[in-house]
Amino acid sequence: MSRVVRIACFAVAGILAVGLSGAFAQLEQKPAKEYIDSMERPGRVKSLKVDEVLAKLELKPGDIVADVGSGAGGFSIPMAKAIAPNGTLYAVDIDQEMLDYVTAKAKKEGLTNVVTILGEYDDPKLPVKNVNVAFFHRVLHMIEHRQTYVNATAKYMAPDGKIVIIDKNREDSENWMWLQQSDVDTWMAALSFYPAQKFGVFDDRYFVVYQRPYGDSILLKKKEGGGGGGE
Numbered sequence: 164m165s166r167v168v169r170i171a172c173f174a175v176a177g178i179l180a181v182g183l184s185g186a187f188a189q190l191e192q193k194p195a196k197e198y199i200d201s202m203e204r205p206g207r208v209k210s211l212k213v214d215e216v217l218a219k220l221e222l223k224p225g226d227i228v229a230d231v232g233s234g235a236g237g238f239s240i241p242m243a244k245a246i247a248p249n250g251t252l253y254a255v256d257i258d259q260e261m262l263d264y265v266t267a268k269a270k271k272e273g274l275t276n277v278v279t280i281l282g283e284y285d286d287p288k289l290p291v292k293n294v295n296v297a298f299f300h301r302v303l304h305m306i307e308h309r310q311t312y313v314n315a316t317a318k319y320m321a322p323d324g325k326i327v328i329i330d331k332n333r334e335d336s337e338n339w340m341w342l343q344q345s346d347v348d349t350w351m352a353a354l355s356f357y358p359a360q361k362f363g364v365f366d367d368r369y370f371v372v373y374q375r376p377y378g379d380s381i382l383l384k385k386k387e388g389g390g391g392g393g394e
């Protein structure tokens with residue numbers, strides 16, 4: 164191979180490497196159709212314990228909720244029902260096909276309060292700054308710049324808004340899909356969000372509600388029976 168051809172090959176390989184690393188900076192995921200099918204498996208849907216989770220969140224009509232990384236809408240649709248008629252559910256994802264799936268599901272259910280948002284990898288790009296609940300179920304571990312994403316989310320929250328993280332600690336995960344709760348606690352504390360409630364709904368994942376000590380926030384409410392705000 165001539166020197167010129169060798170240099171040209173290195174250059175092309177270099178350009179490809181830079182291009183690909185940019186394209187896959189975010190954790191790679193399955194194509195939407197396959198991903199949706201796997202999320203809609205009856206076993207998985209059951210494992211979401213949607214009714215129990217919603218009961219803990221105490222959503223009410225009029226709330227503004229962001230379901231971040233909404234996927235197939237397993238939580239988005241029931242949440243939208245819980246905050247109807249005047250509350251808005253923002254379903255945020257980075258995959259437009261999944262958002263289209265959620266829109267179709269909402270239409271089928273006759274819901275008019277679901278708004279889909281094509282977020283950016285590091286920012287949910289919400290159109291409002293008064294979000295009462297930003298909900299992440301098994302999403303944050305997938306994001307490359309997790310602390311950046313949490314910081315971006317905080318900008319959209321109402322002063323007493325809750326950021327809810329449900330994810331797995333390393334010891335509860337059989338593969339790479341884990342995120343230590345202690346890391347989330349640290350990032351949240353840097354934003355003055357503290358674990359206001361912890362719920363033991365799941366055996367294999369933590370469920371923590373983070374909130375700022377503001378106004379009537381759970382953090383400032385008198386704890387009943389001397390215990391914590393959750394389980």
Ligand SMILES: C[S@@+](CC[C@H](N)C(=O)[O-])C[C@H]1O[C@@H](n2cnc3c(N)ncnc32)[C@H](O)[C@@H]1O
Nearest residue numbers: 232233234237256257258284300301302305306
């Ligand atoms: C494991 S699924 C969870 C879906 C849903 N929360 C559930 O539990 O059924 C993760 C979802 O997060 C989305 N996602 C991944 N990275 C994201 C990012 N940076 N911003 C928003 N959504 C993201 C994926 O497209 C996928 O729909």
